[in-house]
Every structure is written in structure tokens, then in C-alpha cells.
Amino acid sequence: MTEKRHEVLGLSDEKVLEMYETMLLARRIDERMWLLNRAGKIPFVISCQGQEAAQVGAAFALDREKDYVLPYYRDMGVVLTFGMTPRELMLSGFAKHEDPNSGGRQMPGHFGQKKNRIVTGSSPVTTQVPHAVGVALAGKMEKKDFVSFVSFGEGSSNQGDFHEGANFAGVHKLPVIFMCENNKYAISVPIEKQLACEKVSDRAIGYGMPGFTVDGNDPLEVYKVVREAAERGRRGEGPTLIETVSYRLTPHSSDDDDRSYRAPDEVAKAKTQDPIITFGAYLKETDVMTNELEKEINHRVMKMVNEATDYAENAPYAAPEDALKYVYGN
Amino acid sequence: MAVISYIDAVTMAIREEMERDPKVFVLGEDVGKKGGVFKATQGLYEQFGEERVIDTPLAESAIAGVGIGAAMYGMRPIAEMQFADFIMPAVNQIISEAAKIRYRSNNDWNCPLVIRAPYGGGVHGALYHSQSVEAVFAHQPGLKIVMPSTPYDVKGLLKAAIRDNDPVLFFEHKRAYRLIKGEVPAEDYTLPIGKADVKREGEDITVITYGLCVHFALQAAEKLAGDGISSHILDLRTVYPLDKEAIIEAAAKTGKVLLVTEDNKEGSIIGEVAAIIAEHCLFDLDAPIKRLAGPDVPAMPYAPTMEKFFMVHPEKIEKAMRELAEF
Numbered sequence: 001m002t003e004k005r006h007e008v009l010g011l012s013d014e015k016v017l018e019m020y021e022t023m024l025l026a027r028r029i030d031e032r033m034w035l036l037n038r039a040g041k042i043p044f045v046i047s048c049q050g051q052e053a054a055q056v057g058a059a060f061a062l063d064r065e066k067d068y069v070l071p072y073y074r075d076m077g078v079v080l081t082f083g084m085t086p087r088e089l090m091l092s093g094f095a096k097h098e099d100p101n102s103g104g105r106q107m108p109g110h111f112g113q114k115k116n117r118i119v120t121g122s123s124p125v126t127t128q129v130p131h132a133v134g135v136a137l138a139g140k141m142e143k144k145d146f147v148s149f150v151s152f153g154e155g156s157s158n159q160g161d162f163h164e165g166a167n168f169a170g171v172h173k174l175p176v177i178f179m180c181e182n183n184k185y186a187i188s189v190p191i192e193k194q195l196a197c198e199k200v201s202d203r204a205i206g207y208g209m210p211g212f213t214v215d216g217n218d219p220l221e222v223y224k225v226v227r228e229a230a231e232r233g234r235r236g237e238g239p240t241l242i243e244t245v246s247y248r249l250t251p252h253s254s255d256d257d258d259r260s261y262r263a264p265d266e267v268a269k270a271k272t273q274d275p276i277i278t279f280g281a282y283l284k285e286t287d288v289m290t291n292e293l294e295k296e297i298n299h300r301v302m303k304m305v306n307e308a309t310d311y312a313e314n315a316p317y318a319a320p321e322d323a324l325k326y327v328y329g330n
Numbered sequence: 331m332a333v334i335s336y337i338d339a340v341t342m343a344i345r346e347e348m349e350r351d352p353k354v355f356v357l358g359e360d361v362g363k364k365g366g367v368f369k370a371t372q373g374l375y376e377q378f379g380e381e382r383v384i385d386t387p388l389a390e391s392a393i394a395g396v397g398i399g400a401a402m403y404g405m406r407p408i409a410e411m412q413f414a415d416f417i418m419p420a421v422n423q424i425i426s427e428a429a430k431i432r433y434r435s436n437n438d439w440n441c442p443l444v445i446r447a448p449y450g451g452g453v454h455g456a457l458y459h460s461q462s463v464e465a466v467f468a469h470q471p472g473l474k475i476v477m478p479s480t481p482y483d484v485k486g487l488l489k490a491a492i493r494d495n496d497p498v499l500f501f502e503h504k505r506a507y508r509l510i511k512g513e514v515p516a517e518d519y520t521l522p523i524g525k526a527d528v529k530r531e532g533e534d535i536t537v538i539t540y541g542l543c544v545h546f547a548l549q550a551a552e553k554l555a556g557d558g559i560s561s562h563i564l565d566l567r568t569v570y571p572l573d574k575e576a577i578i579e580a581a582a583k584t585g586k587v588l589l590v591t592e593d594n595k596e597g598s599i600i601g602e603v604a605a606i607i608a609e610h611c612l613f614d615l616d617a618p619i620k621r622l623a624g625p626d627v628p629a630m631p632y633a634p635t636m637e638k639f640f641m642v643h644p645e646k647i648e649k650a651m652r653e654l655a656e657f
Contacts, residue, residue: 068403103436112435119402120435124426130392131427134399134407141355141381141405148399160419164392171387326437327471329495 002285005220009227013288019060019219020279020289021297023052026076027276028305029086030250033093033108037254041313042093046109048076050249051181053275055151056081057222058179058244062149062230068117068135070128070150073109074181078151083116086304090312097318104318126156129165129178136174136233147175147233149226154243155186157200163207166241170207175233177226178241181216183248188261204241216244217275249274334514337507339481340370340446343488344408346518348378351406354492357384358393358410367412368448368507394420394445398428398497401443406492414449414501415458421466428497429472443497444488448504449477450542450592452641455504456632462541462593462624467499468570468602474498474523475570479544481512483567486521494523503542510545524568526576532562535654536580538603539590540566543642547590550648559655569599574606581607585616586654592642595623617657622650 006016026048033045048055055077059069064082071078076089088100095104100113101120112120119135121128132150139146156162157180169176180200184191197203204211210232214221222244229240247270251258258267283289289297334342348354355378356371362385365372375383386393390411397409411417417424424445431441451460464475476491476498478484484502491498503510529544530551537547544565551561564580566572581587587607589600604619622642624630630640 099436100438101436102434105436106434110434112438114435114438119399120431120439122426122430122434124422127395127423127427130395130423131399131402133392134396134401135403136399137396138400138403138405141400160389161391161395161423164387164389165395167387167389168392168396172384326432328474329432329437329440 002282004286009220009224011220011223015060016283016288017293017297019056020283021301022080023056023077023219023276023279024297025086025301025304026052026055026080028301029089029308030076032305032309034254036093036309044107045093045254046073046252047250048074050247050270050274051183051216052077053219053279054181054216054222054244054246057219058149058151058226061223061226063146066144066146067230068119068132068146068148070119070121070132070135070148071111072121072125072128072152072156075111075151079111079113079118082118084111084113084118086308087311090308091315094312094315095317096312096315097322098315103322126152126159126161128152129161130168132176133165133169133174136169136176137172140174145234147177147230149177149179151179151181153186154180154182154184154191154200155189155194157203158194166203166207166209166239169239170209173236173238176239177229177233178239179226180241180243182243182245185248185252185262187252187256200243201241209239209241211241211243213243213245216246217273217278219275219279246275247273331513331515333511334481335508336481336484336502336510337368337370339484339514340488340502341372341374342514343485344371345374345377347489347492348374348382353404354406354408355382355384356408356410357386357397359386359388359412361385361410366410368504370446371410390416390419391423394423395427397443397445398423398431398441401441402431402439406442408444408446408492411445411447413459414447414463415461417447417463424467424473424497424499425470429470432496433472440495441497442495444491444500445497446500446502448507449501450503450505451630451637452505454632454634454637455630457629460630462591464501464569465593465598468599472496473570474568475501476523476568477501477541478567479506479529479541479565480510481514483521483527485514486519487523487567489518490520490523493520498523506542524571524573526573527565527567528563528580529565530561530563532560532584534560534584535586535588535651536562536564536584537588537590537647537651538564538566538577538580538600540569540599541592543590543592543647546642546644546647549644550651553648554651554655559651561651566599572602572606577603577606578610581611582614585614586657587615588620588622588650588654590622590642590647592624594626595621596626598623617654620650620654622646
């Protein structure tokens, strides 16, 4: 039998099954959104597919009662783990009034939900990085022991805001976890045209923090490195840069056709490493998940996705003049 | 009542707010030990310590962005841009982020951040230490832009900005810092953001302006008074959102309006003021709306001849006011 690596990390069978179910839920919501988009029911989709292991592994390593997350647009696995429901994600997909992220103002993938400490984000990439540093600075000033977790793509690791934010956190030894979800492509531009260094994590040394590169298809490896980074942050030892390497299994978005810039066999090969398949296989090899249990999980997930879709499709839009609300507070 | 300088009013407002509310803190380049390149934060580092008066790395987007993050958490950061000219690397953070946080989150999050920056010319600052940058931001609902002219207004408006639940850009005229002095009460008070203020009552012509130009206009008005011309002077104080009611009232009162800014003329704040007057006061006007501003060149040159040519000064305003009065 395969070694139960999750036990070494102190994770129970129930916990890893919960991780698997969250990954699967993210995948199935995402797939449903593509169907809805191709059916002409929702205008836009941007995917988490291929990155669920990194997202869920990382989010499970955080404290969901107090830590802050500043996700980027692919992080459905992070926000599901932090308490956003499938229904809420579908409301966002359909741009409905009840969408907690934005009330139907933003495109899907622009997450934000204050009650779950999911900090609102935008479309210009990497602007969330200095925000995460600011949240951590506030926590330090207020003598709280939360960490702030911020994620972004490898293309974003070229933006000034990544470097300015990382440097600020390094200088002030702030509890920030910078997680780069390296999916090998920034829309069409491959990693070798993005980075002159070998790994994104090589950039950590410039900002006085440790840097790690891990297999982004393995939620347990990501869990381990993020948990250690969170512990380091809580001990006052400052920030960490983590790079999770995986592959973007879909085009950049519903408006992109990836066949113009990458070969079909490259994508086919990546699909053999699909974390939903490989983690599922691990859970079976370790006898954590039986075929019966797998069916049960699948059934539960599809039920949630179907219910969320029906609810969101039938929910009302905001009134037209709601566009005038909330420019300023009182 | 004590007479203090414009810059001392800045320091006083920040100090009092930091004493009142532990969530208020300062961040920026050289704001700590040095007390700021203009000394606007002098003494605060000694009083509140390095954790609340933070010398940051030299990176403006991070100064704004870290401030935004702390503000979303619930702090009340005051970020300093050393010169308004250097705010440009932070424009994405200010316009894409700070301005839109409340709106994009459907009122779930907000961003109570103040960004202070010295602006304006007449100090041999050349192209990159003289600019007026308010027009860059004045097209962005979600932001408020305050540009006070007197020490009294500085204190009251800066306190209001710090207590405001939305992002406020607070532009301080650097030549006014030590040139302009005025009475400032020792006690706590705030002034409303978004409200203009009549700085001189008059009957014949109206001048609408803001910042240092308010003082130049007041000097010119004094000269004109000697010749029997009575000038009404409105200080915008907040240049975004504009106080439309006060603008309409001031323009309609005399029917002759001069608009003054130190910024380049085209696309400046006063263009919007002119549009408001054109929309609402056409039948009250007795003369075309007149504008006095900097020339449409990229920025202010260094040599004293060219700098003086660029700058608005009392003589230029006086000339424009006379022309308008005689129309």
C-alpha cells in the first residue's frame, strides 16, 4: 500500500477527503460555468482548472477563523475553503444582485467577502500584493497573530507591485505568505519569456525571505509548505515566497483560444497529471476513499452544483439604478 | 488664537488625530526620523514611535498599496507622497484600487485612506517638483480631492479627511507651507469636505479658485477695491467632487466670472467649473467666462524667467480681474 503521507502531516483521513471534495467542487463549478458560457447564459469564465490542489492545499493550511486571504482571479479553491458557497460563486457567474463579491458589478473571479476575510480584488494584476502587506502591517500594529495570504500568477511576479510589496514585507518582517501559482502561461506567453531566473522562488532572496518551489499538483506538499510559512509568520519571522508549479488546463478565459500558442499534446500530457485524478488515485491507493465513497462525493458535489446553478439562474439582477449606489459611504 | 503657518497646521492636525485614535498612523519616505523633507511630520516619530510613523522603502506604489491594505483592514493610514509629481507610480493603486473598493465590493469593503502630497510651483522646483496633479484624479468618482488654502482650512479639512470613510487625496501647496500664516484654534474641529468657502464677499466680479491662488486673488481684490471694484472670491477647497451649489451661487451673484488655477489650462479643474456655470448660469452671465491658468506646456521650467512666466501671480490675476470688470 502507498504510504499515508497525510498522516505524517497530522491530517486525518476525514480532512484529506474534505480537501478532495473541495477540489472536486471547484472543478465541477468551473466546468459548469464553461457550459453555461457556451450555452450563452453567462458572459465570461476564468478558470481554476489544474490549480485546485495548490489552492485547496494552501487554504487548508491557514487558519480559517482569523487569517486573511487576497486571492487572484483563478482561486476558486481558496475562496470555497474560506467559506464562499457554490451558490454565491454561481450568483457571481450570473452577475446577480445577491452575489456577495460585488452584487453583480464585477466579472466572475473578482473575489471579495468581508465576513470570510476574503479581501476584494480587481482586474489589473498584482495590485493585491501590497494590500496583503498592508493587512499584515495592520495585524502587527494591532498585535494580532493572523497571517495574510496572497496569490498571483507567474506573469504577475514581474509586476512592480510584487517587488515593492515583497520588499516592504521583508524589510518590516511581516507575516505575509506570497504564493505564486505558476501555471506556465501568462495568457499566451510561456514562462521562458516571462522569467530570466529559473524559478519564481529564486526572487525571494532579494527580499530577505525564504523561497520554496513545490509541486502544485500535490495538495499535501502545498499544505506542508504553506503551514510552515504560516507558523513562521505567526512566530514573527516574516514573510515567505512559495511557488506552486502546475499547468493551466483550460484556455486563459472563455474568450481565449489556446490552440494558437500551445500544442494539443502538451495539454494532453498535462492532463495526465491533473490533480483531481492524481489526488483521487492517492486516496484510493491509501484506502482512504473507496469506490462507493467516491460515488457519494461525486453525487454530493453535483447536487450542490445543480442547486447553485438553478438558484443563481433564477435570482434577480440588481435594479438598473443600483449602478449609482456606493460610490461613497456616509 | 494662535497664528501658525500652513505646514504647522498640517502637523497639528495629524498629531491631534494620532492622539485621538490609535488606528491613525503615518507612512512614507523620510516621514520618520527626519520628520519629512518639508518637516510636515516633525516630532511625530519622537511622540508616537517608529511603528506609527513609518519610514518606508522608496516605492510609491507600495506606500499607497500598503496603506490601502491597512485601511481595508480598518486602520486609518495617512500616506505621504514626498512630492505630488512622484505620485505617478501609485496611480494604479489610487485609481484602480482605492477609488473603486467600496463600489466594486457593493459596499462590503471600504478604504479610509488619506494620501497627502505637496504640489505647486514657484519654489524653483522645475518640471518634477512643481506640478499640480489634481486633474489626473478629478475624473474618478470614489476619490475626494482636497486642496486647502489657509492654515485654518488645513487643520479642519485634514482632520475631516482622516475621519472620512473613503479615500481622500490631500494636496498641500508647498509654497504656502511657510508663506501662508493664519489663525488656527487650539481645539478640535473639522470642516466639511465637498464644501467651498467664500473668502471675500463682493458685488461686481467673481473669482473662483483654490490653493495658493486664493491668496493671490485676495491681494488683487484688495487693489481693485481701491478703484471701486468689488470682488467676490470663492475658494473651492475640495476640487472633487465640486460644490456645484456654491459655484452656481457665486457665478450668478455677479454675472462676471474669472476662474483661476496654477495647473495647465486645458483639461484642468476650472474647465469643469466653467461647464457647471455654462449649464446653470447662462442667463445670469454678463460676460464670457474667463480663465487664467498655466500655459499648455508639459510642466514648469527651472530658470526663473520661465518659471515666473508659467506661474499665476497677483499681477496676472489683477489684470484679468480688471479686464473682466471693464467688460
